[in-house]
Amino acid sequence: MVATAAPTEARIWQLLEEVSDPEVPVLSILDLGIVRGVAVDGEQITVTITPTYSGCPAMNTIATDIRLRLLAEGYTKLTIKNQLSPAWTTDWMSQAGREKLEAYGIAPPVDGTATGHMLNLFGKDTAVRCPICKSEHTHLVSQFGSTACKAHYQCDDCLEPFDYFKCHA
Amino acid sequence: MLTQDFTNATATSATEPSLLFPFVLQLADTSLILAHRLSEWCGHGPILEQDLAMANIALDLLGEARSYYQYAAELEGKGRTEDDLAYLRSAVEYRNPLLVEQPNGDFAHTVVRQFLFDNYHYHLLKALKDGPDTHLAGIAEKSFKEAAYHLKWSSEWIIRLGDGTAESWQRLDKAIAALWRFAGELTTPAPAETALQEIGVVPDYATLLPAMQAYAAQVLAEATVPEPTAVFAQQGGKIGRHSEHLGYLLSELQYMQRTYPGMTW
Numbered sequence: 134m135v136a137t138a139a140p141t142e143a144r145i146w147q148l149l150e151e152v153s154d155p156e157v158p159v160l161s162i163l164d165l166g167i168v169r170g171v172a173v174d175g176e177q178i179t180v181t182i183t184p185t186y187s188g189c190p191a192m193n194t195i196a197t198d199i200r201l202r203l204l205a206e207g208y209t210k211l212t213i214k215n216q217l218s219p220a221w222t223t224d225w226m227s228q229a230g231r232e233k234l235e236a237y238g239i240a241p242p243v244d245g246t247a248t249g250h251m252l253n254l255f256g257k258d259t260a261v262r263c264p265i266c267k268s269e270h271t272h273l274v275s276q277f278g279s280t281a282c283k284a285h286y287q288c289d290d291c292l293e294p295f296d297y298f299k300c301h302a
Numbered sequence: 303m304l305t306q307d308f309t310n311a312t313a314t315s316a317t318e319p320s321l322l323f324p325f326v327l328q329l330a331d332t333s334l335i336l337a338h339r340l341s342e343w344c345g346h347g348p349i350l351e352q353d354l355a356m357a358n359i360a361l362d363l364l365g366e367a368r369s370y371y372q373y374a375a376e377l378e379g380k381g382r383t384e385d386d387l388a389y390l391r392s393a394v395e396y397r398n399p400l401l402v403e404q405p406n407g408d409f410a411h412t413v414v415r416q417f418l419f420d421n422y423h424y425h426l427l428k429a430l431k432d433g434p435d436t437h438l439a440g441i442a443e444k445s446f447k448e449a450a451y452h453l454k455w456s457s458e459w460i461i462r463l464g465d466g467t468a469e470s471w472q473r474l475d476k477a478i479a480a481l482w483r484f485a486g487e488l489t490t491p492a493p494a495e496t497a498l499q500e501i502g503v504v505p506d507y508a509t510l511l512p513a514m515q516a517y518a519a520q521v522l523a524e525a526t527v528p529e530p531t532a533v534f535a536q537q538g539g540k541i542g543r544h545s546e547h548l549g550y551l552l553s554e555l556q557y558m559q560r561t562y563p564g565m566t567w
Contacts, residue, residue, distance in 0.1 A: 182308070187444055188365025196308035213308040217369060218440030220447060254457055254521075275351035276451060277358035285351065301447060 140178055140208055145171045149180070152202050155194045156280050159237040162195060166225025169216055178203060181214040183221045185301070186281035222302045234298055235264045240286065242300040261297045263288035271295075310372055317435050317503050319377040324494035325504060326377060326438065327387065328397035328540060330370030334388060335548070336402040336419060337363035338555050340412075348409050355455055359416070362448040369441045389559035393548045397494075400539040401484035403548045410473040413459040414481045417521070420453040422488040425514050429505035438503075457521045464525025475527055486535025489514070493541070 149168055154160045162168055162182070170181040180199055184192050196213040203211055223242040231241035246259040258273040268290035276299075278285040283296040340360035347353025371384035401419060406412045427449050430442035463474040489507040491499060498504040522529045538544065558565060 184365070184444075186362060186365065187369060187448060188361035188363070190361070193307050200307060215308045215310050216440075217444045218436070220440075220444040254454065254461065254524075275355055276455060277351070277355035279354075281358055281361055281448075285354075 139176070140173050142171050142173050145173065145178060145180070145203070145208075148202055148206060149199065152195070152198045155191045155198070157234070157237065157239065159233045160230050162199070164227045164230025164233065166223075166227065166230075167195070167221060176208075177210045177212070178208055179212045179214060181216050183216050183219075185221050188281060223298065223300050224302055226298075235262075238264050238295060239283070240264045240295060240297040242298050244300060244302075246300045259297075259300070261286055263291060263293065264295055265293050266291040273297075317498070317501070319379065321494075321497050321501075322435065322438075322503070323374055323377040324397065325498055326370050326374040328492070328494065330367045330374055330387065331396045331398040332402055333363040333367035333370065334555075335396070335398045335551065336415075337361070337367060338551060339402065339404075339406060339415075342406055343412065352409075356412070359452050359455065362445070362452070366441065366445045366448070369444070373437055373441065385559070389556045393544050393552055394542045396539075396544065396548060396552070397492075397542065398539050398548075399484070399487040400536060400545055401481070401488065403539065403545060403551060404481060404484065405547055407477065407480070408473060410463055410470070410477040411481065413456055413463065414474070414477040415484075416452070417456040417460050417518075418481060418485045418488070420449060420456045421514050421518055422485075422510075424449040424453045425510045426505070429510060433503060433505070435503055460521050460527075461525045464522070464527045471527065474525065478527060478530060482530045482533050483536045486533065487537035487540060490535060490537060495540075 146163070149171070150161050150163050152162050154162055154165050157165075165185070167182050167185060168180065169183050170179075172179040172181075180203075182192070182195060182199070192215065196215075199213055200211055224244070226242065234241045240261045240263070243259050243261060260269055261271050261273075262269055263271050263286075266288060268288055270289040271286050272289060274285040274287050274294065276284050278296050282298060282301065284299050285294065286297045287294045337360040340356045340363070343353060343356045344360075345353065347356060367388070368384055371387045374387060375382050375384050401415060404411075404415055424446070427442045427446040431439050431446050433439050433442070460474065463470040465471075489511060491504075491507060495504055495507075499506055519529055539548075
């Protein structure tokens with residue numbers, strides 16, 4: 134193990150930028166907005182994370198990845214904390230993250246369209262831009278997609294099916 | 303049993319843990335059993351998108367159940383873990399209402415069961431998220447957002463089936479006749495709930511009913527099916543008196559842990 138200088142919060146944030154989301158590897162966990170806090174007390178480092186959805190199966194992998202990344206720098210006194218409240222929202226996703234998502238082929242969340250607190254039965258589908266041909270002519274196939282955080286859309290122009298990262302606020 | 307590489311942040315609770323424990327366990331059992339039922343559809347859904355939808359809803363409920371079990375284990379303080387509570391209790395110790403253990407039946411039965419649960423779940427979480435127990439409120443705040451997606455899904459399917467073909471209308475009507483009797487138990491407080499309602503930790507269910515009933519009436523009207531009236535409330539699950547279905551469900555859910563005690567993966 135390399136001898137390392139005492140950790141600083143800034144350094145830890147920098148290292149967390151290098152930990153990617155296991156389901157959407159183009160996004161760092163900071164882009165996704167799931168790191169809620171970093172606390173450094175001498176050698177002791179505490180990283181607080183929050184799940185996107187209650188059943189997110191990636192939480193354990195993310196915690197392990199954070200641990201491995203920090204261990205690689207010689208930091209050994211680590212606590213990873215899971216915190217539910219305040220509940221995660223796509224508002225915490227960074228602008229850079231949104232751009233990376235679209236470039237990766239997943240439409241980023243359209244703000245202000247959360248199902249949230251108003252049940253709009255058979256309402257108009259959220260207008261989502263196709264991440265491949267950029268057409269606005271798309272339709273919702275299913276509110277539930279390949280992972281809990283995504284809905285399933287199809288483009289009416291290029292006909293490609295695609296994932297849409299749901300607005301969750 | 304899943305090993306976990308993180309610890310849960312704990313929130314403070316001013317409520318007597320022994321009062322809160324049975325209620326949190328009841329919520330956990332309820333979400334776990336329904337998640338298991340929905341997961342039985344995996345690979346058998348009528349179309350791929352709906353197969354995925356049910357698996358997604360099951361996953362949300364399973365995640366919610368884990369949060370409750372972890373909290374319940376902490377409240378109990380006897381060294382039992384979330385896994386012990388889920389995998390090593392028998393049917394008579396389970397506290398879920400009868401509705402969620404009912405078999406899937408045809409798709410209409412699954413949709414009606416889901417609709418009755420979602421309508422209750424959504425309104426309950428809406429109240430719990432502003433409740434005085436901050437740990438419970440944190441779980442409710444998280445799950446409330448997900449419950450909105452679930453209620454939208456089941457409501458739209460009630461309408462689609464009812465306002466669909468003669469065949470789908472008839473199946474929906476049959477499912478309603480079979481399952482509506484289990485709705486009453488959801489909002490009839492068991493002793494564990496009454497104790498918490500008295501100290502304001504759990505909302506008085508009478509305050510949730512007007513919104514729930516108005517919503518159900520509106521969805522059924524759009525679905526062109528008559529709303530059942532004066533339905534007898536079949537109950538017992540919340541005090542451990544279950545239908546025969548729960549034993550079979552648990553024998554499958556708990557099989558690995560019972561056969562290979564203490565196994566992890």
